[in-house]
Amino acid sequence: MFLSNRDILELQAFRHDLHRHPEVSGEERETARRIVEAIRPLATASILTGLGGHGVAAVFDAGVPGPTLLIRAELDALPIEEVSAADHRSTVRGKGHLCGHDGHSTILLALATGLSRAPVARGRVVLLWQPAEEDGTGAAAVLADPRFAEIRPDVAYALHNMPGLAFGTVALKSGPVNCASRGMKIRLSGKTAHASQPETGLSPMAAVSQLMPALTALSRGAPPAIDFTLATVTHASLGEQAFGIAPGDAEIWVTLRTLVDDGMADLCATAEDLAAAAARDAGLQLAISYHDIFLHCENAPDAVAHLEAALAAENVPFDEGDLPMRASEDFGRLRSVCPSAMFFLGAGEKHPALHNPDYDYPDELTGIGARVFMSVIRQTLG
Ligand SMILES: [Zn+2]
Ligand SMILES: [Zn+2]
CATH class of the missing domain: 3.40.630.10 (Zn peptidases)
Known part of the structure; x- marks a missing residue:
């Protein structure tokens, strides 16, 4: 020694x-x-x-x-x-x-x-x-x-x-x-409204509640399987902390994991397609960004x-x-x-x-x- x-x-x-x-x-x-x-x-x-x-x-x-x-x-x-x-x-x-x-x-x-x-x-x-x-x-x-x-x-x-x-x-x-991993931030933007007249706004609520389980369902397998993927929703927010406002904005944070870098592009593309479809169906604006990127x-x-x-x-x-x-x-x-x-x-x-x-x-x-x-x-x- x-x-x-x-x-x-x-x-x-x-x-x-x-x-x-x-x-x-x-x-x-x-x-x-x-x-x-x-x-x-x-x-x-x-x-x-x-x-x-x-x-x-x-x-x-x-x-x-x-x-x-x-x-x-x-x-x-x-x-x-x-x-x-x-x-x-x-x-x-x-x-x-x-x-x-x-x-x-x-x-x-x-x-x-x-x-x-x-x-x-x-x-x-x-x-x-x-x-x-x-x-x-x-x-x-x-x-x-x-x-x-x-x-x-x-x-x-x-x-x-x-x-x-x-x-x-x-x-x-x-x-x-x-594993490779990265944080995906999905931002959905609609329009706020008075809570008594939600029909005059555009709420991302339905899109968020549809997306969270859909993203989670992208998970499959376990290491060392080469096609292992894991999608973990780590954070979500919707509207303001107020009873008078129907929400206009939402954010979902999801961490995506794959065994190797090669699988990550596919997983991102699939997650982006889900977000785009949910946004399109609800008439919402969509912005996606990536963070904490690990090879x-x-x-x-x-x-x-x-x-x-x-x-x-x-x-x-x-x-x-x-x-x-x-x-x-x-x-x-x-x-x-x-x-x-x-x-x-x-x-x-x-x-x-x-x-x-x-x-x-x-x-x-x-x-x-x-x-x-x-x-x-x-x-x-x-
Ligand atoms: Zn640590
Ligand atoms: Zn450490």
């Missing part, structure tokens, strides 16, 4: 510090500052800040030609009130690190500590703390940043902790591991083989688990640049689920995640 007991305690204190000060997607200024403050004393790294927003990269360059290996963690917390009695609970009302990104960020700090003491023999390691994972914009913004050219990897890795999976065990496989996450076989070798070397049990999973992950964007792979590290079968108000990252995972990544780094770069 390349970390001492003292390192582990310092890393835990660092994680608790991040946990106390959660920042949501796109607002991770303080979190990025804390990370830079922690890695700056590690003189062997050069540091890039402000990548795609508040992203931070630490580059460990051997000075000898070789591949560039990137490991990604996320900076952002969630707009959810944490329910916790822990000393390190969130100090920010309505915000919490309830996905464990504070822990993933700490694993990268552990790697930075190890790499500064024992540099790689060739090539480069890029540790990337990526902003705005939760809304699906961060990875794309980092890739679009002109300075991404300075850290362009030949292979990229990431992990996510996974409640429901036995503690300290890993789920990993080649191919799709996370599916596809593990490259070569990168998976490296992870499997590392897991075996570190005696971490692994199998394919329940992959691919329905949830999305914007690490999927990295595959447009290089082969990539992500593994899922068990947080315990009974552990509160991600995004639950009582979720907290288990600190004991930091050493395990760091050992696996360091083993991959040494295999590839010495």
Whole structure:
């Protein structure tokens, strides 16, 4: 193990510090500052800040030609009130690190500590703390940043902790591991009226009540079926909160999921046809927009083989688990640049689920995640 007991305690204190000060997607200024403050004393790294927003990269360059290996963690917390009695609970009302990104960020700090003491023999390691994972914009913004050219990897890795999976065990496989998803906002506009004379207006009420079950009915199958689709209505609104006004406007938000990107265009087209037909039948105006767009996450076989070798070397049990999973992950964007792979590290079968108000990252995972990544780094770069 390349970390001492003292390192582990310092890393835990660092994680608790991040946990106390959660920042949501796109607002991770303080979190990025804390990370830079922690890695700056590690003189062997050069540091890039402000990548795609508040992203931070630490580059460990051997000075000898070789591949560039990137490991990604996320900076952002969630707009959810944490329910916790822990000393390190969130100090920010309505915000919490309830996905464990504070822990993933700490694993990268552990790697930075190890790499500064024992540099790689060739090539480069890029540790990337990526902003705005939760809304699906961060990875794309980092890739679009002109300075991404300075850290362009030949292979990229990431992990996510996974409640429901036995503690300290890993789920990993080649191919799709996370679904593609996107939020579809359907806006229907008619005309308000006095509630005593609704016939003089144009209410979207019937269209909304027809569309919500029709959209939901687009769901079929389950992963790993290649034609898996899931449509989840997440929000709907109709008119004003008033008894005197017949509604003139409505909005339906629906999250669309497919196993792979290829299926998404078809699902969107079908959902748009349903909305267009409902609007046309009722004489309503229709506007559709898309948000929180996640590509599916596809593990490259070569990168998976490296992870499997590392897991075996570190005696971490692994199998394919329940992959691919329905949830999305914007690490999927990295595959447009290089082969990539992500593994899922068990947080315990009974552990509160991600995004639950009582979720907290288990600190004991930091050493395990760091050992696996360091083993991959040494295999590839010495
Ligand atoms: Zn999350
Ligand atoms: Zn997450």
